[in-house]
Amino acid sequence: MTPIGASDVTLVCTRCGVAIELCAFCERAACPEAICARCLRIELGESMAQPHAHGG
Amino acid sequence: MSPRAAWRLEALGFAEVHDYVDGKLDWLAARMLSEGTNAERPRAGDVARADAPTCGLEEPIEEVRERVRAAGWDACVVVTDERVVLGLLRQEELERPEGSVEQVMRPGPSTFRPHVPIEEMAAFMTAHELPTSPITSSDGRLIGILRREDAVHVAHQQHSGEGEEER
Numbered sequence: 001m002t003p004i005g006a007s008d009v010t011l012v013c014t015r016c017g018v019a020i021e022l023c024a025f026c027e028r029a030a031c032p033e034a035i036c037a038r039c040l041r042i043e044l045g046e047s048m049a050q051p052h053a054h055g056g
Numbered sequence: 057m058s059p060r061a062a063w064r065l066e067a068l069g070f071a072e073v074h075d076y077v078d079g080k081l082d083w084l085a086a087r088m089l090s091e092g093t094n095a096e097r098p099r100a101g102d103v104a105r106a107d108a109p110t111c112g113l114e115e116p117i118e119e120v121r122e123r124v125r126a127a128g129w130d131a132c133v134v135v136t137d138e139r140v141v142l143g144l145l146r147q148e149e150l151e152r153p154e155g156s157v158e159q160v161m162r163p164g165p166s167t168f169r170p171h172v173p174i175e176e177m178a179a180f181m182t183a184h185e186l187p188t189s190p191i192t193s194s195d196g197r198l199i200g201i202l203r204r205e206d207a208v209h210v211a212h213q214q215h216s217g218e219g220e221e222e223r
Contacts, residue, residue: 023184024166025166025180025184025186026166026184026185026186027162027165027166028184031184033183033184043176044168044169044172044176044177044180045081045171045172045173045176
């Protein structure tokens with residue numbers, strides 16, 4: 001049984017593997033290079049990766 | 057810089073120290089002065105075209121399409137009077153037969169900051185086959201549209217220049 005409002009999410013971020021609905025870069029649902037918003041921000045230097053596992 | 061670093065500089069005798077609260081990335085995104093080995097590298101904001109077409113929410117799509125195509129573009133950014141980005145019209149949206157811009161636009165499109173190195177934008181735009189990307193400031197105002205061919209061209213020039221220097 002599928003919960004109401006649930007979508008069939010098949011796209012995953014090619015960097016971290018998290019499930020996403022659209023590629024954060026090109027906003028396409030069928031993107032072979034799909035990337036999530038968090039990984040994109042880190043790769044483009046718009047934010048920094050967490051420097052310490054314990055949160056600094 | 058961080059508040060601690062600002063206090064430390066003051067303790068070292070610097071008379072005029074300011075804490076830029078929004079942080080280093082915002083400073084770079086606002087295209088403020090920077091120095092160091094990467095400071096001279098071309099960035100998205102340097103290559104983006106500031107004369108890219110824009111339109112308002114209420115305009116009829118037919119009129120916008122005509123204006124955009126006459127200017128030789130296949131994308132148009134939907135902005136407020138303050139140039140804050142509200143939406144994007146790519147080729148697909150521009151081809152809609154009728155309606156207002158608000159009805160057909162892609163709301164809240166992905167935008168990129170001007171400090172992103174042009175090589176990275178070129179690589180991403182090529183890999184994702186994206187012809188154009190809007191470049192905005194940290195407060196969401198349009199700086200311009202970056203075209204993939206411009207990004208690839210400048211990245212290639214940059215790469216060739218570095219190769220020459222290494223010889």
